[in-house]
Amino acid sequence: MPFNTESKPVALKDTDLFKPLKVGNTTVLNRVVLPPLTRMRAHYPGNVPNRDWTLEYYDQRSKRPGTMLITEGVFPSAKAGGYDNAPGIWTEEQMVEWKKIFDKIHENESFVWPQLWVLGREADPLSLARDGLRYDSASDNVWRTKEAEEEAKKAGIEQHGITKDEIKQYIKDYVQGARNSIKCGADGIEIHAANGYLLNQFLDPVSNKRTDEYGGSIKNRACFTLEVVDALVDAIGEDKVGIRLAPYNTNGDMSGSWDPTVFAHYAYVLGKLEKRAQAGKRLAFVHIFEPRVSNPWDNEGDGAYNGGTTDYVYSIWKGVVIRTGNLAIHPEIAKEFLKQPNTLLGYGRYFISNPDLVDRLEKGLPLNLYDRPRFYAMPDKGYIDYPTYDEAIKMGWGEK
Numbered sequence: 253m254p255f256n257t258e259s260k261p262v263a264l265k266d267t268d269l270f271k272p273l274k275v276g277n278t279t280v281l282n283r284v285v286l287p288p289l290t291r292m293r294a295h296y297p298g299n300v301p302n303r304d305w306t307l308e309y310y311d312q313r314s315k316r317p318g319t320m321l322i323t324e325g326v327f328p329s330a331k332a333g334g335y336d337n338a339p340g341i342w343t344e345e346q347m348v349e350w351k352k353i354f355d356k357i358h359e360n361e362s363f364v365w366p367q368l369w370v371l372g373r374e375a376d377p378l379s380l381a382r383d384g385l386r387y388d389s390a391s392d393n394v395w396r397t398k399e400a401e402e403e404a405k406k407a408g409i410e411q412h413g414i415t416k417d418e419i420k421q422y423i424k425d426y427v428q429g430a431r432n433s434i435k436c437g438a439d440g441i442e443i444h445a446a447n448g449y450l451l452n453q454f455l456d457p458v459s460n461k462r463t464d465e466y467g468g469s470i471k472n473r474a475c476f477t478l479e480v481v482d483a484l485v486d487a488i489g490e491d492k493v494g495i496r497l498a499p500y501n502t503n504g505d506m507s508g509s510w511d512p513t514v515f516a517h518y519a520y521v522l523g524k525l526e527k528r529a530q531a532g533k534r535l536a537f538v539h540i541f542e543p544r545v546s547n548p549w550d551n552e553g554d555g556a557y558n559g560g561t562t563d564y565v566y567s568i569w570k571g572v573v574i575r576t577g578n579l580a581i582h583p584e585i586a587k588e589f590l591k592q593p594n595t596l597l598g599y600g601r602y603f604i605s606n607p608d609l610v611d612r613l614e615k616g617l618p619l620n621l622y623d624r625p626r627f628y629a630m631p632d633k634g635y636i637d638y639p640t641y642d643e644a645i646k647m648g649w650g651e652k
């Protein structure tokens with residue numbers, strides 16, 4: 253894959269992107285973050301991180317000392333999952349592989365935060381039915397799409413609005429996942445409350461039709477997410493807990509910008525997180541998906557929502573903010589974001605194709621294009637074979 257020639261690289265070495273920042277118990281030496289990037293290369297059965305390639309993949313992207321990596325989504329339990337080739341962190345077999353990976357990242361003097369991911373109605377109903385697991389969400393049979401309904405019914409599985417006891421069991425799963433992550437050496441964890449997965453399904457009125465204390469109002473729809481936050485803070489400490497939110501997300505058929513009342517949910521959650529912070533329990537970070545990427549499935553530049561921003565986050569949350577969304581080819585926006593204090597920048601797709609992205613952003617070097625069809629495919633091609641800049645030049649990339 254050649255270099256991206258559409259956007260002119262800009263050296264960011266003189267910006268705050270290369271100033272240290274305290275994040276929980278860590279101090280990053282640059283503010284570039286590898287955000288959660290699902291790659292679908294875990295072994296099935298077992299949801300075990302790929303023993304042949306995944307250590308290399310994270311080693312390559314943590315070489316620059318002091319870099320923060322958030323892992324791809326990991327399931328804290330079997331019922332949290334429903335994708336055969338995504339990894340978990342609930343069995344000994346999975347934890348053995350993660351410990352090797354986390355040790356390697358620390359050997360490179362970088363930091364690692366697994367993302368705890370519960371799919372809900374985003375799961376593959378066929379996998380769940382095969383494994384005798386429920387197809388869970390906030391409400392019974394509030395289907396993402398007609399096709400999803402047909403797919404589930406063909407698999408003979410109904411979509412189940414989880415009970416209050418089942419909510420409490422999921423909270424225990426998150427706690428166990430967090431404890432396992434710390435046991436494997438992680439610096440903390442990120443709660444995935446974005447992109448249409450279970451916690452987002454509770455937050456969003458389009459999927460949450462409950463009439464109990466977990467539905468029917470902004471406060472009630474935020475309750476599950478905040479209970480997970482509190483349980484994890486109790487279990488591993490606030491400085492080891494971060495959370496990802498995507499106010500404009502449409503992935504998983506969430507409201508995104510369709511419903512103007514949806515943003516109030518995020519202002520409410522942020523406000524409750526800030527009140528907890530002011531009471532002495534400040535989370536390590538809040539990670540925000542920018543409206544420039546309203547759906548991660550969209551191709552670069554497609555699907556941008558230009559009718560709003562996430563700047564309001566700073567009016568409410570006074571802690572560390574990670575902002576992710578199509579920044580690699582918009583250095584001018586990155587520089588604008590960096591004017592806000594306590595801000596780190598997540599670079600997703602171009603960190604896939606540039607293992608040495610931090611160096612390239614510092615120096616303003618051209619970026620390897622990425623091979624999108626291989627984002628979520630099994631082979632090692634398009635995973636650990638992207639060259640560093642020096643390797644690419646030796647291979648003749650960039651020559652006219």
Ligand SMILES: C=C(C)c1ccc(C)c(O)c1
Pocket residue numbers: 288289290324325369446447503547548549
């Ligand atoms: C929409 C996509 C591709 C996606 C995949 C996995 C995760 C954890 C996510 O947040 C988003």
